[in-house]
Structures are given as C-alpha cells and as structure tokens.
Amino acid sequence: NAGVTQTPKFQVLKTGQSMTLQCAQDMNHNSMYWYRQDPGMGLRLIYYSASEGTTDKGEVPNGYNVSRLNKREFSLRLESAAPSQTSVYFCASNREEAFFGQGTRLTVV
Amino acid sequence: ILNVEQSPQSLHVQEGDSTNFTCSFPSSNFYALHWYRWETAKSPEALFVMTLNGDEKKKGRISATLNTKEGYSYLYIKGSQPEDSATYLCAPGGSNYKLTFGKGTLLTVNP
Numbered sequence: 001n002a003g004v005t006q007t008p009k010f011q012v013l014k015t016g017q018s019m020t021l022q023c024a025q026d027m028n029h030n031s032m033y034w035y036r037q038d039p040g041m042g043l044r045l046i047y048y049s050a051s052e053g054t055t056d057k058g059e060v061p062n063g064y065n066v067s068r069l070n071k072r073e074f075s076l077r078l079e080s081a082a083p084s085q086t087s088v089y090f091c092a093s094n095r096e097e098a099f100f101g102q103g104t105r106l107t108v109v
Numbered sequence: 110i111l112n113v114e115q116s117p118q119s120l121h122v123q124e125g126d127s128t129n130f131t132c133s134f135p136s137s138n139f140y141a142l143h144w145y146r147w148e149t150a151k152s153p154e155a156l157f158v159m160t161l162n163g164d165e166k167k168k169g170r171i172s173a174t175l176n177t178k179e180g181y182s183y184l185y186i187k188g189s190q191p192e193d194s195a196t197y198l199c200a201p202g203g204s205n206y207k208l209t210f211g212k213g214t215l216l217t218v219n220p
Contacts, residue, residue: 043153043210045208092208097143100152
C-alpha cells in the first residue's frame with residue numbers, strides 16, 4: 001500500500017520554464033490537495049479537489065494550475081516558473097485524516 | 110480565507126514537562142478539526158480528527174479537546190520526551206472539504 005506518491009522529489013528550474021508535479025493516491029480518497037511549505041508560513045493551500053472532476057482555489061493559487069485526471073491522480077502545473085515559487089510542495093489526500101506525499105523540493109533560479 | 114491561529118508559535122520545554130498549545134478557528138461552518146505532527150524533513154502525520162463539541166481524544170501521552178461553539182482546540186502532551194520535538198499543526202476542515210492549516214506550534218523538548 002503506497003499511500004500518496006509524489007514525483008519528482010527534487011527539481012531545479014530556470015525562470016520561465018514549466019513543469020508538472022505528479023501526485024497519485026491508492027486509498028480511494030475523494031479529496032486531494034496541493035500545499036506549499038515556506039519558512040515561517042506553515043503549509044499554505046494552493047488548490048484542492050473535493051472529488052473527481054472538481055477543483056477549487058486555495059490561499060495561494062496564482063501561478064499554478066491543477067488537473068484532477070481521475071480519482072487517483074491530481075497534478076500541479078507551473079506554466080512559467082518564478083523564483084517566488086521556490087518551495088517544498090506537498091500533495092495530500094483524505095477521507096478523514098489526511099495522508100501526505102513525501103514532498104517535492106523545487107528551486108527556481 | 111479561513112483564519113486559523115495557533116499559539117504559541119514556538120515552545121521550549123524540558124524533558125518530563127507537560128505542555129499544551131491552542132488552535133483557534135471560526136466556529137461557523139465547522140465540520141472537523143485535524144491535528145498533525147510534523148517532524149523536520151518528513152511529511153505531516155495525523156494525530157486526531159475531531160468532529161463533536163466536547164470531544165476528547167487520546168493517543169499515548171498526547172490528547173486533544175475540542176470546543177466548536179467558541180472555536181478552539183487544545184493539544185496536551187504529558188511528560189514530554191525529546192522525540193516529541195516537532196511542529197504541531199491544526200486544520201479546521203469545512204463542509205466544502207477545504208483543509209486549511211495554521212502556521213503550527215514548534216515544540217522543542219530539551220533532554
């Protein structure tokens with residue numbers, strides 16, 4: 001039982017490049033989330049998906065897009081990366097308690 | 110945006126001390142209150158999910174209480190140990206399934 005799997009674990013991008021962070025869960029959860037972690041800011045919600053086919057903005061959605069491809073997968077896309085998007089990104093899913101992926105450390109130079 | 114306040118921001122205690130911290134949240138549109146433990150360089154792990162006013166949950170030396178009418182929850186750690194050092198996060202979940210975290214309380218337990 002893998003839980004929540006996030007890829008990649010590390011990524012360095014140049015300003016203006018694009019990339020997609022992948023997230024998949026095997027727990028049949030309806031709800032999935034993308035967060036970013038920055039020093040002193042805790043976990044801030046970027047986007048969430050309450051069920052397959054729906055997505056909603058969180059606290060800090062600007063510069064990001066998401067796709068809920070199916071019940072298992074929820075991807076986060078940076079169309080044109082900026083240094084301000086340097087962060088650690090976490091994907092999570094839940095029915096009651098949330099389960100988190102291992103995180104993606106992204107650096108934009 | 111859901112205003113979630115956690116206090117204190119950080120806390121240093123000695124091994125064996127008991128401690129507690131607070132999570133405050135808007136009492137309207139309440140659905141559930143989550144507590145997570147987050148160790149450095151790891152992913153957050155769930156401690157409790159609480160839904161009923163007056164609820165009290167316990168896991169080993171850690172317990173939590175919930176007051177939905179006034180919008181707060183307390184997390185208690187009895188007899189703190191160095192391995193309890195972590196950031197403790199709370200997150201009220203609304204009926205729209207949005208899970209928004211507070212900034213956390215960073216606990217350091219000195220041996």
